[in-house]
Each structure stands twice: as C-alpha cells, then as structure tokens.
Amino acid sequence: MHEATTPQRPGISSQIDATRPTAEEDLRALFGESTALFASTAGPAHLLEAANPAFFTAVGRSARSRTGLPIGELMPELAEQGFITLLDRVYRTGRPHIGRDARVLLGGDRPVREAFFDFTYEPRRDTGGNVMGVRMIGVETTQVKHAQRLTAEHRALLEQIARQAPLGDVLEGMAKVLEDLSPGVLVSVLLADADGRHLRHGTAPSLPDFYNRAIDGIATGDGVGSCGTAAHRRQSVIVSDIATDPFWDDFRDLADRAQLAACWSTPILARDGQLLGTFAMYHRTPRAPDEADLALAGVFAGTAALAIERHHAEQARLAAEAREKAARDDLAFLLHASAELSADLDHAQTFQRLAALCAPNLAPLCAVDIVDGGRVRRIATAAPTEDERQLLASHIPVYHDDDAVARVLTSALTEVARRTPTGPGPWEELDVTGYVCVPLTDRGQTLGALTLLNTGSHVFDGHAVALAEELARRAATAAHNARQYTQRVALARDLQAGLLLPDLPGLPGAELATYYHPAGEGLEIGGDFYDVFPLDDGRWAFMLGDVCGRGALAATTTALVRHTARAVAPFLPDPQAVVQAVNRALTNRHGSHGTGFVTLTYGQFTPTDGGLDIDLVRAGHTLPVHLTAAGARPVESSGSLLGVVNSPELSTRRIRLTPGESLVLYTDGITEARDIAGEQFGEDRLAKALTPSLDRAPAVLEALTRAVHAFTGGRDIEDDQAVLILTARRCCAQSRVP
Numbered sequence: 001m002h003e004a005t006t007p008q009r010p011g012i013s014s015q016i017d018a019t020r021p022t023a024e025e026d027l028r029a030l031f032g033e034s035t036a037l038f039a040s041t042a043g044p045a046h047l048l049e050a051a052n053p054a055f056f057t058a059v060g061r062s063a064r065s066r067t068g069l070p071i072g073e074l075m076p077e078l079a080e081q082g083f084i085t086l087l088d089r090v091y092r093t094g095r096p097h098i099g100r101d102a103r104v105l106l107g108g109d110r111p112v113r114e115a116f117f118d119f120t121y122e123p124r125r126d127t128g129g130n131v132m133g134v135r136m137i138g139v140e141t142t143q144v145k146h147a148q149r150l151t152a153e154h155r156a157l158l159e160q161i162a163r164q165a166p167l168g169d170v171l172e173g174m175a176k177v178l179e180d181l182s183p184g185v186l187v188s189v190l191l192a193d194a195d196g197r198h199l200r201h202g203t204a205p206s207l208p209d210f211y212n213r214a215i216d217g218i219a220t221g222d223g224v225g226s227c228g229t230a231a232h233r234r235q236s237v238i239v240s241d242i243a244t245d246p247f248w249d250d251f252r253d254l255a256d257r258a259q260l261a262a263c264w265s266t267p268i269l270a271r272d273g274q275l276l277g278t279f280a281m282y283h284r285t286p287r288a289p290d291e292a293d294l295a296l297a298g299v300f301a302g303t304a305a306l307a308i309e310r311h312h313a314e315q316a317r318l319a320a321e322a323r324e325k326a327a328r329d330d331l332a333f334l335l336h337a338s339a340e341l342s343a344d345l346d347h348a349q350t351f352q353r354l355a356a357l358c359a360p361n362l363a364p365l366c367a368v369d370i371v372d373g374g375r376v377r378r379i380a381t382a383a384p385t386e387d388e389r390q391l392l393a394s395h396i397p398v399y400h401d402d403d404a405v406a407r408v409l410t411s412a413l414t415e416v417a418r419r420t421p422t423g424p425g426p427w428e429e430l431d432v433t434g435y436v437c438v439p440l441t442d443r444g445q446t447l448g449a450l451t452l453l454n455t456g457s458h459v460f461d462g463h464a465v466a467l468a469e470e471l472a473r474r475a476a477t478a479a480h481n482a483r484q485y486t487q488r489v490a491l492a493r494d495l496q497a498g499l500l501l502p503d504l505p506g507l508p509g510a511e512l513a514t515y516y517h518p519a520g521e522g523l524e525i526g527g528d529f530y531d532v533f534p535l536d537d538g539r540w541a542f543m544l545g546d547v548c549g550r551g552a553l554a555a556t557t558t559a560l561v562r563h564t565a566r567a568v569a570p571f572l573p574d575p576q577a578v579v580q581a582v583n584r585a586l587t588n589r590h591g592s593h594g595t596g597f598v599t600l601t602y603g604q605f606t607p608t609d610g611g612l613d614i615d616l617v618r619a620g621h622t623l624p625v626h627l628t629a630a631g632a633r634p635v636e637s638s639g640s641l642l643g644v645v646n647s648p649e650l651s652t653r654r655i656r657l658t659p660g661e662s663l664v665l666y667t668d669g670i671t672e673a674r675d676i677a678g679e680q681f682g683e684d685r686l687a688k689a690l691t692p693s694l695d696r697a698p699a700v701l702e703a704l705t706r707a708v709h710a711f712t713g714g715r716d717i718e719d720d721q722a723v724l725i726l727t728a729r730r731c732c733a734q735s736r737v738p
Contacts, residue, residue: 509607548596586643
C-alpha cells in the first residue's frame with residue numbers, strides 16, 4: 001500500500017512521471033559526491049581556529065557551532081575513539097598522521113551516525129619551525145562505503161537471479177538488504193496476476209502476517225491504497241501520511257493495526273511496459289521521501305523487475321517443456337498404440353488391443369462395439385477387474401435413439417457427457433459417472449464405436465478426448481487393413497492351391513516329396529510350381545518350373561504351362577515334344593495374359609524292377625541333382641528358356657534311379673537364399689545337405705529345407721522356393737495307376 005498526497009518537499013508529488021531519474025542519477029542521489037573537509041587547530045588544547053562549512057556538516061554540527069573552542073569540547077565523542085590522542089601526537093612530535101577509511105561515530109544536533117573518512121593530520125609551524133597547531137584535511141568516504149556495500153548486495157541479488165534462484169528467495173533477500181541499508185523502512189513486494197488486475201503477496205519479511213494476508217489479491221485501481229493506485233497508473237505514488245490520505249480510506253484501520261504511517265509505492269514494469277507488480281517502502285511515522293529514498297526505490301524496483309521477468313521466462317520455459325514432454329508422451333503413446341494395433345492381422349485382436357490401450361490409460365472402463373451383419377456386437381472390453389470386465393461385456397447396446405452407441409454409429413460424431421449413458425446398462429453397478437463415445441471410422445465408413453467410461457471422480461478433459469479420437473481412427477484403419485489382409489491371403493492361398501497338387505499321389509515304384517514356400521507374407525501368388533500326373537501307358541510325368549513375375553499374371557502363365565503339359569503329354573511321343581508344345585502355347589498367348597519367360601524341368605519316368613527309368617528335359621531351369629550312394633551330382637542337360645523364341649534349343653537326358661536313389665528338382669529360390677551377410681546358399685551347400693545315407697524322399701526334403709533355414713537364420717526369403725523329390729523304391733514293373 002503506498003501514497004498520493006503531495007509531500008512537503010519541492011519537486012515531489014504523488015506521481016513520479018516521465019521525469020524519472022536515470023540509473024546514474026539514482027546512484028548519484030544515493031551516494032552523493034565526495035566532499036573535502038578542512039579545519040585548523042592551535043595550541044596543545046587544539047582550539048578550532050577555522051573550518052569550512054563541509055566540516056561542520058560532516059561532523060553533524062550546526063552552523064551555529066563556533067570556532068575558538070577546543071576540539072575535545074566541541075566534539076567530545078572523538079576523545080573516546082582516540083582521535084584527540086592522534087592530534088596530541090602530531091602536535092608533540094611534529095610528524096603528520098594519515099588515516100584511511102577511518103570509522104567515526106559522530107553525534108551532534110542529529111542522532112549518532114556512522115561515518116568513514118580518509119584524513120591527514122599535519123603539524124602547523126611558525127616562521128621558526130616550531131609546531132603551533134594541527135591542520136586537518138579529510139574526505140568523507142561514507143558514501144563510497146555504502147556504495148560498495150550496496151554494490152556487493154546488488155551483485156549477490158543479480159547472481160541469485162542469474163542462477164535462477166526461487167523468486168521468493170530473491171525478493172525476500174532484496175527486501176532485507178534494503179531494510180538494512182535504510183533503517184526504519186519496511187519493504188513489501190506485490191506481484192501482478194497475469195491479467196494485471198490483481199496484486200498477490202510476493203514478500204514482506206517485516207510486515208505482520210495478518211496485514212500481508214489482508215492485502216493479498218487486492219485489485220488494481222485508482223484510490224486502492226498506494227500499491228493498487230501505482231499499479232493502475234503505472235506511476236509512483238507517495239503517501240506521506242496514511243492517516244489523512246484518501247487513497248487509504250478503505251485500508252486505514254488495517255494500516256493502523258499494523259502501525260504503518262507512510263507508504264511509498266513504485267510500479268514494477270517489464271521492458272515492454274507490462275505490469276509485473278509493485279515495490280513499496282513503509283514507515284511507522286509520517287514521512288516524505290528524500291532524493292536518496294526515491295533513488296533506492298528506483299534501483300530496487302528495477303532489480304525486482306529483472307527477477308520477476310526472469311521468473312516468468314523460466315516459468316514459460318518450464319511450461320513449454322511440459323507441453324513438449326506431454327506432446328512427446330502422446331506421440332510415444334500413439335506410436336506404441338499403432339505398433340500394438342498393427343501387431344496382429346486379426347481385426348478382432350486389433351479391437352481387443354484397442355480396449356487394453358484405453359483402459360486404464362484414458363479411462364477406467366472401455367468397450368468396443370462393431371457393426372456385424374447389420375447388428376451391433378460388443379467385441380472387446382477392458383476393466384480393472386475380471387468381474388467388471390465380464391459385466392461390461394455382457395451388456396449389448398440397443399440400436400435405438402436412447403443408446404449413445406447407436407447415436408454415434410448414426411452420426412459418426414463423438415459424444416461426451418458427464419453423466420451415465422442413456423439407455424439400459426450396468427452403469428450403477430460399475431459406478432459410471434461419465435462417458436466418451438467415439439466412432440470407429442475408416443475411409444468414410446463407420447465400423448463401430450469406442451466407448452470410454454468414467455467411474456467415481458474421474459473426469460474427461462479435451463486432451464483425453466482427442467487421444468481417444470486419434471486411437472479410434474488408427475484402430476479403425478488397422479482393423480480395416482487386417483480384414484483386407486485376411487481376405488487377400490485367403491484369395492492368394494485359394495488360387496495358389498489351385499495351381500499346386502492338392503494331395504500327393506501314390507506312385508508305383510517311387511516315393512514323392514514336395515515343398516513350396518512363397519516369398520513375403522503370402523499376399524501374392526508365387527511364380528514357382530510343380531506337378532505330377534499319370535500317363536496312359538504306365539508312365540508318369542513330373543515337372544517343376546519358375547514363372548517370371550508374381551501375382552495374377554504369373555498364375556495365368558502357371559496354369560497355361562500345367563494345363564498344356566497335361567493336355568498334350570498323352571498324345572506326344574517324348575518329353576521334348578511336350579516341352580515344345582508348352583513353348584508354342586507360351587509364345588502364342590495373348591499379350592494381356594503376360595509375356596514373361598518360364599524355366600522348366602519336365603520329365604517322364606517308368607517304374608521297373610531295377611528302379612525308375614527317367615527321361616527329362618531342362619529348359620533354362622536349375623540343374624537337377626542325382627543323389628546316389630556315392631553322393632550328389634548335377635544332371636547335366638542343355639536347354640533354353642521357354643516363351644522367348646519359337647524354337648528353343650532342347651535336349652533329352654536319360655537317367656536311371658536305382659532303389660534308394662533320388663532325383664532332386666528345385667527352383668533358384670533355394671540356391672539364391674541369402675544369409676545375414678548377403679551370401680547365397682549356392683549349389684555346393686545344396687550338395688552337402690543331400691547326404692547319401694538319405695534314401696527316403698521325405699528325409700531328403702527335410703535335410704535340404706533344414707539346411708536352408710539354418711543358413712538364412714529364419715529370415716524372410718526374397719524369392720519363392722519349391723522342391724520336388726523322386727526316390728526310387730522296389731516295385732513290380734509296368735504297374736499302372738490310373
């Protein structure tokens with residue numbers, strides 16, 4: 001609280017306007033300028049012969065003080081402090097004495113004050129060189145001492161501000177420093193609210209607690225004490241006598257209880273003019289400020305402004321960091337949620353994960369409902385206990401206007417309420433006090449609704465609603481993708497199954513083992529294929545090939561090769577003719593059915609008592625491997641790709657498999673499989689995997705696939721893999737299998 005009455009000093013008014021002193025002027029007002037003192041004494045009694053006016057002012061004597069009196073009589077306090085003894089010594093010895101920063105307690109017409117001087121006592125001599133008195137020359141350094149102290153204290157405050165010490169500690173330290181520098185002053189700092197309309201308690205270490213509590217939160221405005229008025233006017237307000245000043249009409253009794261009689265208030269302003277608070281100096285007796293008082297107020301109001309601005313900047317930084325951390329936490333939560341929602345390509349599991357993410361992160365209870373076959377079905381729930389979860393799961397929303405889920409499914413708009421949902425439900429048993437219902441929408445289609453339920457005193461805020469909406473959006477997208485993935489996998493699986501043998505046939509005199517593994521996740525139809533089928537004369541045909549490309553076009557090419565071979569093989573004399581027919585079919589196909597090439601190994605075998613007699617043609621495919629008791633060796637056979645030229649170069653190779661020997665056909669996805677370093681599996685490792693001790697087709701297949709899997713470390717393969725193994729067994733010759 002602070003002032004408005006015009007003080008009884010010229011040039012001082014209730015408002016300090018644009019003529020505010022500069023910082024340099026404040027310091028000059030605080031500490032003045034150094035003053036030279038001169039006095040001359042005579043005789044051993046040290047009679048004061050002459051002195052300049054500055055001497056009498058400094059020692060606290062009025063102008064009525066007369067010369068001709070002994071110094072000890074004029075200033076008896078000097079004797080107790082040893083200064084008369086020094087004069088005696090100089091007079092007696094004739095040697096001068098120099099003192100630096102001498103502390104002197106002076107008393108005269110005013111109360112005792114502490115002063116500091118630099119001085120010299122010089123002997124005065126007559127023409128004969130005899131000492132006749134002492135000349136005293138000095139400069140008062142009290143102002144310098146005070147300046148040094150203020151500078152040190154001020155530096156300490158600035159260091160506290162620079163170290164970002166708590167604002168309360170800085171302001172309290174500042175108040176105590178000022179109270180020490182100006183005895184009788186009681187300092188108060190009030191801080192402005194963000195809107196600048198109210199003042200809050202900042203510090204007032206010497207004011208009574210009841211007073212601080214009473215003025216905490218006072219409004220700014222004209223006539224609201226000294227501080228409220230200064231804050232409103234953005235100008236200093238001086239109240240020299242609270243008992244008579246109208247600004248204090250509403251606070252006079254309070255000030256009287258606190259024994260406060262005067263209040264000088266200075267607004268604390270930011271560099272941009274924003275009100276930060278007020279700085280007040282109280283006194284217990286009516287008093288107007290002098291120039292030094294106003295200078296102190298200016299210096300410390302500026303220091304307080306610096307501390308408050310730094311505090312505001314630090315608070316803003318902390319708030320920004322908190323917002324940034326919250327944003328990072330939200331982003332981390334959403335990234336984790338996205339990974340969780342996409343972890344399982346099953347839309348039901350996606351919604352169950354959604355419920356688990358929402359409870360308890362966003363609400364204690366969560367339910368997910370979807371539209372399935374025109375009906376609403378509760379597909380997922382989450383709750384603190386299993387009993388509560390089952391209770392929530394047992395509730396089926398009713399597709400009616402009274403039900404929140406039904407309204408959200410119809411409007412595709414989020415619904416928020418601080419009450420129980422409308423319509424029937426276990427709301428009382430679950431202590432539900434509010435809800436958020438969010439549509440699960442993807443590509444403009446509402447798939448269902450996510451419902452978050454509050455219990456007890458838990459309340460939804462805008463942040464939780466926004467997170468729920470974002471989670472719902474991501475979950476709907478993930479569920480939609482999961483459904484599409486499931487459908488595509490099923491379609492690819494069905495189409496692929498139509499291009500491969502549904503079941504392995506029983507072969508006379510032979511054992512068959514096959515393997516097929518598509519690259520990727522099975523979303524596309526692979527380009528590798530195999531087939532085994534009987535011919536009319538007891539022979540059997542087999543093939544394994546690789547179509548250039550993947551997907552639908554690869555499927556049409558695979559079907560063309562298999563069906564052509566099956567159609568023409570019974571009517572053509574040998575495997576080479578069959579492969580030529582397949583090539584004609586490929587080169588004559590329509591461009592929309594694909595133009596890629598095909599690699600193929602096609603053969604026919606005849607069971608005999610001695611094993612299997614095989615005729616085969618290799619058309620650009622990997623070399624077959626003949627596994628015998630001596631080891632694995634490639635079956636050399638030349639032949640070019642199919643589907644490129646009208647007359648490819650082909651040749652037929654004949655081999656015999658004795659019982660226990662095997663013929664291994666494979667696609668390049670086996671030999672080109674790579675390890676983590678990028679090295680290929682290769683033909684050498686393939687040969688080593690095929691050991692002579694393996695005389696059963698399944699055992700050969702198991703050894704080969706296990707070796708490839710171990711080499712790749714179980715990593716996803718980059719190309720389809722297919723293997724067909726024929727192992728000769730003893731059987732009656734010319735057995736026929738229709």
